[in-house]
Amino acid sequence: MNYMDNKISFSAYSALFNNVDNCIFTRNKVSNQVKWINKDDNDLNIKIKNEKRLKRILFNEIKSLYNNRINRYNLEGFSRINDEKIKDLEINKFFLVEDKFKGTSGQYSVFPRTFYCDKCGDLRVFSNTDEWKHFDVKNCRNKNCNGKYKQFNYVTFCPHCGQIKNIYPKCETHGTKYLKLIKNTENQKYWKVKCTKCGEFIDLYYSFCNHKDIYNLNHSISNEKSSKVMLLPVMQNSIFRSVVKTIVDVQNLEWEDNVDSIMLGSYLGKFNYLFSSNDNVNNPERILEYITTVLKTFEPHKENPQKAIDLGIIGPNLPQIVSNIENTITEIKKNYFDEEFTELTDYLILKNYFGDNKGNKKFTEYIEIHDSFKREFEKLKNILKISEITYIPDIHLISSSIGTNRGVSTLEDNYLNHFEPHWKSKDKDIFKVYSYPFETEGIIFDLNKVEVVKWLIKNKFLNGDEFNQFMDEDEAKNIIMNLDKDGEAYSHLKILLHTFSHIMIRRSSLYTGLDVDSCGELLFPKSAAFLIYSTSNINIGGFSFVFENSMIDWFQDVQLDIKDCIFDPSCLDDNGACFSCLYLPEFVCGFFNGFLDRDVFLGKTDRYCVGFWSIDIN
Known part of the structure; x- marks a missing residue:
């Protein structure tokens, strides 16, 4: 490998988002850092239908x-992102190339540039580009040594401010020219560095972080006391x-x-009040069309509606209708956060409430034609608490890398990841x-909402006294819809x-026919549903086949898979x-394998007194 050849095209299809700004990949046992990814200016990707909505979300x-990170760690040296900054957000599509003649996907470089001889311990620390150009990894610079250089691939991470710093030791008198790595133990924490010129021993790295900005040492990003770093x-x-x-x-869409x-x-x-009691308003697509038509008609005349009424251009009741619609929209925005809009409307689009997925197939309808599945599916619905399974042949998704979590990630209480956006420059202005739009197929699974609410009540995540014990599907839907996203019930x-x-x-x-690497998932807690979709480059119709031929088999013995783990009892x-x-x-799971627990189904620990599959059917 030529360490200076930093512009090499590589395929990113298998794990697309592992190769974005700052991320690490390994080649020939050497770690490299992505400097930047080129954006697609030639429209090689498919079109994004609705970039404005994507940008807002x-x-x-x-x-x-980002703001939660600043607030949690009191990083007063960082500027919070306000609503006006949306104008400074760029949507870049990946520039994916298959061969070097079509250009490059981006640029990377060896990181960190610290190497040591595997025999004599000669330590090379490169901050000078000219020195790096003449570095020969295969030959130690000491004439009496026939060793080769290995990368010292460690950095320090401050859990408080989130800064990641290279390990570049140097002698105060002689700099980095005569350094030798002393490996007196297997634990890298206790390795030392010696200057062979003056004999001075040097700490390999500073054990504490003073929270100074690595790009501006006169600038503190936190006023907190120095904290211990992690290697x-x-x-x-x-x-x-x-x-x-x-x-x-x-x-x-309009509006x-x-x-x-x-x-x-x-x-x-x-919006049912817009229609008479005798009118059929069960078609959300029709309601959406009606409202957008009303708003579009009124828009040119909103400054002087009375004039338009006098001229007979609009009806006399239109201003009041528009006012009622706007008040309803305001009420909805007040009661539902923006991320809830996204979750719910994504679910509704997938379920064909607004006509985007004409080829959807519901399994309850499918088994009416193929009666042999009917009895088995009824058993599944009762045992596994599923209400519906829907095959979606044409899903338009956009996956976007919005930034990186720095350092150690954990799901401990009160811990917040050090999230950093993809800044275009050091000024952070x-x-x-990085967005990747693609078309695929998938299957959405809806759980029985009544059984979900009963399970939450029996585990005391919801107060059962507040709800009707004989609730129907609509009541359960509204309860789930209004769960607090920061509350215990929503989390479970x-x-x-x-x-x-x-x-x-x-x-x-x-x-x-798809392995786990070729699948993706979306969760819709507000709808008690989840989607599994294909991420494969070639759509082989695997989900279509299983829907029509092996759906019942897919669930076969699923309870046994949950019941046991080879690492039980410690795992459970x-x-x-x-x-x-x-x-x-991790590139399949959107939550880094967090929010998982087999006991939600079993109810064998003190985390859950009743398992979801243990609830009695009334």
Whole structure:
């Protein structure tokens, strides 16, 4: 490998978002850092239907993650992102190349540039480009040594301010010219560096971080006291982990700023007052069309509606109708956060509430034609608490890397990741996301909402006294819809859906022809549903085949998969999930294998007194 050849094209299809700005990949046992990814200016990707909606959703996610980090760690040296910064967000599509004649996907370089001889310990620290150009990794510079250089691939990470710093030791008198690495133990924490010129011993790295900005040492990013750093190995996903947000792409619609509110309001029946009691308003697509037509008609005359009424251009009742619609939209926005809009409207689009997926097939309808599945599916519905399974042949998704989590990631209480956007420059004035629009197929699983609410009540995540014990599907839907996203009930529902999703993905290769690396997932807690979709370059129709031929088999013995893990009882007792039973590759799982617990179904620990599959059917 030529270490100076920093412009080499490589395929990113298998793990697209592992190769974005700052992320690490390894080649020939040497770690490299991506400097930047080129954007697609030649429209090699498919079109993004609705970039304005995408930008709004991604901006709100970035703003929330970054500002929460600043608030949590009191990083007063960072500027918070305000709503006006949305104008400084760029949407870049990946420039994917298959051969070097079509250009390059981006640029990377060896990181860190610290090497030591595997025999004599000669330490080379490169901060000078000219020295790096003449570096020969295969030959030690000491004439009496026949050793080769190895990369010292460690950095320091401050858990408080989130800064990651290279380990570049130097002698105060002689700089980095005469350094030797002393490996007096197997633990890298205790390795020393010696200057062979003066004999001075030097600490390999500073054990404490003073929270000074590495780009401006006169600038402090936190007023907190110095904190102890962690020594982290530089390898894929160890120090920079890409944060990916996937949403459903929907066609551009009129009244873009309010389309999510109108969609959600239509689904919830908030606009039924616009129609007479004898009119059929069960078609949300029709409601959306009516409202957008009304708003579009009124828009040119909103400054002087009375004049338009006098001229007979609009009806006398139109201003009041528009006022009522706008008040309803305001009410919906007040009661539902923007991320809830995204989750719910994505679900509604997939379920064909607004006519985007004409070829959807519901399994309850499919078995009416193929009666042999009917009895088995009824058993599944009762045992596994599923209400519907829907095959979606044409899904338009956009996956976007919105930034990176720095350093150690954990799901401990009160811990917040050090999220950093993809800044375009060191000034942090413009930031960007990398988006990859694609078309695929998938299957969406809806859990029985009544059974979900009963399970939450029996585990005391919801107060049962507040709800009707004989609730119907609509009542249960409204309860789930109004769960607080920061509340206990929502969190455990998310664990339930995520665990179920992982079970089905891990079993998918047996029936779909797709291995776990070729699957993706989306969770919809507000709808008690989850989607599994194909991420393969070639759509082989695996989900179509399993839907029509092996759906019942896909669920076969699923309860046995949950019941046991080879690392039980410790796995179940600790957190109910591990690499042996539930984990998926991190580029498949959008939550880094968090929010997983087999006990949501079993109810064998003090985390859940009743398992979801143990609830009695009334």
